[in-house]
Amino acid sequence: MVIEAWRLSLSAGFVLAAGAVSLGLRLGLEKTLAVASLRTVVQLLAVGYVLSWIFALDSPWLVALLAALMIAAASRAAVQRSARRFAGATTGAFATLAITGVATTLGATTVVIGVEPWWKAQYVVPLLGMVLGNGLTGMSLCLDEITRSLDEGRARVETELALGASKWEAARDPLREAVRRGMIPMINTMMVVGIVSLPGMMTGQILEGADPLLAVRYQIVIMFMLAGATAFGCMLLALVAYARLFDEAHRLRPDRLITR
Amino acid sequence: MFEARDLTVGYGGAAIVRGLSLALAAGERATLTGPSGSGKTTALRALAALDPPIEGAITLDGRAPAAHGYPEWRRRVVYVAQRATLFGGTLEDELARPFRYRSARAPFERAAARAALDAVGVAHALDADASHLSEGERQRLALVRAVLVAPDVLLLDEPTSALDADTTRAVEAWLGALSPAILWVTHDPAQRDRVAQRSLHLGARRG
Numbered sequence: 001m002v003i004e005a006w007r008l009s010l011s012a013g014f015v016l017a018a019g020a021v022s023l024g025l026r027l028g029l030e031k032t033l034a035v036a037s038l039r040t041v042v043q044l045l046a047v048g049y050v051l052s053w054i055f056a057l058d059s060p061w062l063v064a065l066l067a068a069l070m071i072a073a074a075s076r077a078a079v080q081r082s083a084r085r086f087a088g089a090t091t092g093a094f095a096t097l098a099i100t101g102v103a104t105t106l107g108a109t110t111v112v113i114g115v116e117p118w119w120k121a122q123y124v125v126p127l128l129g130m131v132l133g134n135g136l137t138g139m140s141l142c143l144d145e146i147t148r149s150l151d152e153g154r155a156r157v158e159t160e161l162a163l164g165a166s167k168w169e170a171a172r173d174p175l176r177e178a179v180r181r182g183m184i185p186m187i188n189t190m191m192v193v194g195i196v197s198l199p200g201m202m203t204g205q206i207l208e209g210a211d212p213l214l215a216v217r218y219q220i221v222i223m224f225m226l227a228g229a230t231a232f233g234c235m236l237l238a239l240v241a242y243a244r245l246f247d248e249a250h251r252l253r254p255d256r257l258i259t260r
Numbered sequence: 261m262f263e264a265r266d267l268t269v270g271y272g273g274a275a276i277v278r279g280l281s282l283a284l285a286a287g288e289r290a291t292l293t294g295p296s297g298s299g300k301t302t303a304l305r306a307l308a309a310l311d312p313p314i315e316g317a318i319t320l321d322g323r324a325p326a327a328h329g330y331p332e333w334r335r336r337v338v339y340v341a342q343r344a345t346l347f348g349g350t351l352e353d354e355l356a357r358p359f360r361y362r363s364a365r366a367p368f369e370r371a372a373a374r375a376a377l378d379a380v381g382v383a384h385a386l387d388a389d390a391s392h393l394s395e396g397e398r399q400r401l402a403l404v405r406a407v408l409v410a411p412d413v414l415l416l417d418e419p420t421s422a423l424d425a426d427t428t429r430a431v432e433a434w435l436g437a438l439s440p441a442i443l444w445v446t447h448d449p450a451q452r453d454r455v456a457q458r459s460l461h462l463g464a465r466r467g
Contacts, residue, residue, distance in 0.1 A: 159345040162308055163409055164335030164363035250330035
């Protein structure tokens with residue numbers, strides 16, 4: 001079913017209602033809500049036009065360029081959300097997201113879904129977008145935890161080193177905890193998917209009239225992709241942090257941490 | 261023989277300790293004294309190769325840390341911080357932890373651990389939770405943990421600062437009977453005279 005412009009504008013009523021509540025309760029959120037609503041409309045319309053244009057051109061180079069831009073934006077966001085970072089963190093996040101994002105997306109289009117051609121923008125762009133969105137959430141949590149535990153837990157790590165631990169032996173527990181933290185949102189989502197909430201893409205397909213059983217199949221593929229990509233993303237980023245924050249003399253290098 | 265030659269150490273390129281030289285023969289005891297801020301902890305950390313020196317060299321049996329391998333160097337030259345850091349778990353978990361590292365040379369022995377704890381007056385069972393220990397007990401537990409690793413050199417940063425006089429004497433007597441060479445940071449002149457044959461003094465920092 002197509003949503004006409006006038007029906008679309010009616011949906012603004014929901015936001016206006018929220019604005020009225022804010023005014024009534026003096027929450028002071030009206031201005032922020034207005035800006036957020038405007039941004040939602042402008043950003044989504046813009047992306048809609050861009051996607052239509054890219055789908056119409058159907059060029060693998062354009063898909064690659066768009067993918068690179070999406071990965072760059074996601075890696076920047078992943079690092080910026082963390083309270084601490086280190087030199088090379090954004091590059092590390094970019095490499096990590098590029099490897100995991102491209103591998104899982106193309107794995108899904110070629111092997112699981114069997115899209116022809118395998119780079120078809122209509123599939124690659126939304127799938128990559130979902131992988132990156134989930135990946136950056138997991139990776140920013142992972143990065144936050146690893147930098148926090150090496151900064152605040154410096155005494156613990158250095159006590160291990162002082163007793164003869166190698167840098168890997170001293171870093172192992174903090175790294176493991178960071179990867180675990182990064183995976184928690186994904187695992188929580190997988191535990192309740194279909195029970196508490198229907199994922200956005202599946203909801204969209206069902207609203208469009210797709211057979212729920214077909215939509216479910218796509219969703220299972222996506223959940224597994226996201227889980228794999230987030231797990232590998234967190235692991236790779238933790239290894240990048242390890243390589244940067246310990247040196248060849250098996251020393252912790254807190255001087256390489258940048259705190260906001 | 262443990263040696264430091266013309267060691268200059270500090271942070272961010274700014275020297276805190278300049279030109280420190282020392283030599284400790286096997287089993288020898290020396291104290292390191294100096295006013296607060298003179299760089300005693302900085303010096304000990306550098307000797308344990310936990311911080312890189314700005315200048316100078318450290319050797320054990322004529323070889324630098326890199327030649328030994330850093331984890332092996334730190335197993336043989338163990339630094340014990342003034343404030344004990346525990347990893348969580350029982351007393352045995354704390355004491356056995358270094359024996360999980362690849363640098364460990366022998367398996368953990370409960371009997372040796374028990375004897376060491378008794379010698380320093382920590383009466384808790386090995387399977388008791390270490391998180392309930394007092395500051396002084398934590399300090400002694402960290403000391404015992406370092407000694408059980410069987411190092412050649414112990415670098416002790418005010419190891420009795422949280423202890424009463426009697427317990428301090430017990431710890432001194434226990435350490436005195438051990439085989440490693442010890443470089444012992446202390447502010448107490450009487451302790452300096454009791455525990456070491458000689459003393460090194462770091463002057464106040466200039467500028």
